[in-house]
Amino acid sequence: MLWLVAPLGVLIGVVGFGAIYQALATHHDRQRFLPAGKLIEINGNNWHYQIMGEGYPTVILDSGAGGTHLDWQLVQPEVAKFTRVLAYDRAGYGWSDLSSESRTAEQAVSELRQLLREVEIKPPYVLVGMSFSGLFSRLFAYHYPEEVAGMVLVDVAHEKMYEDSPAEWVELNKRLESLLVHVLPMMGRIGLLRLLVTFDSLPMAAGLFQKFSPAMRPLAKALYSQTQFGKTFAQESAVVSASMNQVEQARKVKPFPDIPLIVLSSGKPGFDITQEVREKLKELHVDLANESPQGVHIVAHESGHVIQLDDPALVIDAIRQVVEKVR
Numbered sequence: 001m002l003w004l005v006a007p008l009g010v011l012i013g014v015v016g017f018g019a020i021y022q023a024l025a026t027h028h029d030r031q032r033f034l035p036a037g038k039l040i041e042i043n044g045n046n047w048h049y050q051i052m053g054e055g056y057p058t059v060i061l062d063s064g065a066g067g068t069h070l071d072w073q074l075v076q077p078e079v080a081k082f083t084r085v086l087a088y089d090r091a092g093y094g095w096s097d098l099s100s101e102s103r104t105a106e107q108a109v110s111e112l113r114q115l116l117r118e119v120e121i122k123p124p125y126v127l128v129g130m131s132f133s134g135l136f137s138r139l140f141a142y143h144y145p146e147e148v149a150g151m152v153l154v155d156v157a158h159e160k161m162y163e164d165s166p167a168e169w170v171e172l173n174k175r176l177e178s179l180l181v182h183v184l185p186m187m188g189r190i191g192l193l194r195l196l197v198t199f200d201s202l203p204m205a206a207g208l209f210q211k212f213s214p215a216m217r218p219l220a221k222a223l224y225s226q227t228q229f230g231k232t233f234a235q236e237s238a239v240v241s242a243s244m245n246q247v248e249q250a251r252k253v254k255p256f257p258d259i260p261l262i263v264l265s266s267g268k269p270g271f272d273i274t275q276e277v278r279e280k281l282k283e284l285h286v287d288l289a290n291e292s293p294q295g296v297h298i299v300a301h302e303s304g305h306v307i308q309l310d311d312p313a314l315v316i317d318a319i320r321q322v323v324e325k326v327r
Helices: 002-032 105-116 131-144 167-189 193-200 217-224 227-238 240-253 276-291 313-327
Strands: 040-043 043-054 058-062 085-088 125-130 148-154 261-266 295-300
Touching: 002 167, 002 193, 002 227, 040 105, 043 105, 058 105, 058 131, 105 131, 105 240, 125 131, 125 313, 131 148, 131 240, 131 261, 148 313, 167 193, 167 227, 193 217, 227 240, 261 276, 261 313, 276 295, 295 313
Parallel strands: 058 085, 058 125, 125 148, 148 261, 261 295
Antiparallel strands: 040 043, 043 085
C-alpha cells in the first residue's frame, strides 16, 4: 500500500503548497500593482474602468475573452486625443470583482449599461468590440439601437462561425472549451496557471505578452495569473454557445441600426486558426459589415488576431472615421 499512499501524499502536499503560494502571490500582486483607472461599487462588487479624453461621442472599448483594459493601451491614449474614451475590465478580469452571474452576452450588455449609468456617461456611444466581445457590442445595438451611434468590430466572433467550418477545427475548439471549463479554474487555484504565464508557456497566450511593452509585461502577467482569471475565463467559455444563440435570436427579430460601422479582419492565421478558417471568418465579417448600410469591411493583412496590438494605427483610424461620421 505504501507505494500507492506515498505518491498520493506527495501530490496532496504539492497541491496544498501550490494553493498557498497562489494565494500569497495574488495578494502580493494586488499590493504591487494598483488600478490604473477608478473603482466603482455596483451591487456590492467593484468595477474597474479608465476614462481618457473629452468630447462627443464617447467610445467604449471592450476586450475579448480573457482580455482587460490593457489590451487597449496602444489605442486608448490616441483615441483620447480626439474624443472621450472608456476602457474597462469585465467582471472577474483585471481589477473588477468576480460575479456570480452567468457570463453570457445578455449579462455582459446589462452590466456594461449599468456601469455607464453609474459613471454618468450618457448615450449614444461608439462601441468597439474585439473577438468574443463583438457579440456583446452587436447585442447591445440590437436591444438598444437608440444608445449606439457607431461601431467598430475588431476580428470578432460570429454566431455562425462553427457552421460550414472544417470539422476538425470545430472539434478542436469544442475540446479546448471543455478543457478550459473544467481544468483552468483548478490550474488557477493551485498556482499552475501562474507558473505557465510566468514562463510564457500558456498556449492561448502564446506571443501575447511580447506584444506588450517590457514595462507593462509584469502587470499583464500578474492579471493573467490571478485565481479569478482562470475561473472567469472558464465561465465565459462555458456559455459561448449560449451567447452566440442570444445574438442569433436577436438578429432574427430586431434590425441592426443604420450607423457608421467598420469591421476589421485579421489577415494572418493564428496558432489555432488555419488559413481556411481565416478565410471563412472573413466572409462572416463581410456579412456583419452588410448589416448596416454604412458598413465597411477592412482586412488587416499584416496583423494577427489582436489587431489593436499588432496594428493599433488601423484600429485608431477606424475609430476616428466612425467618430467623425457620427459627428
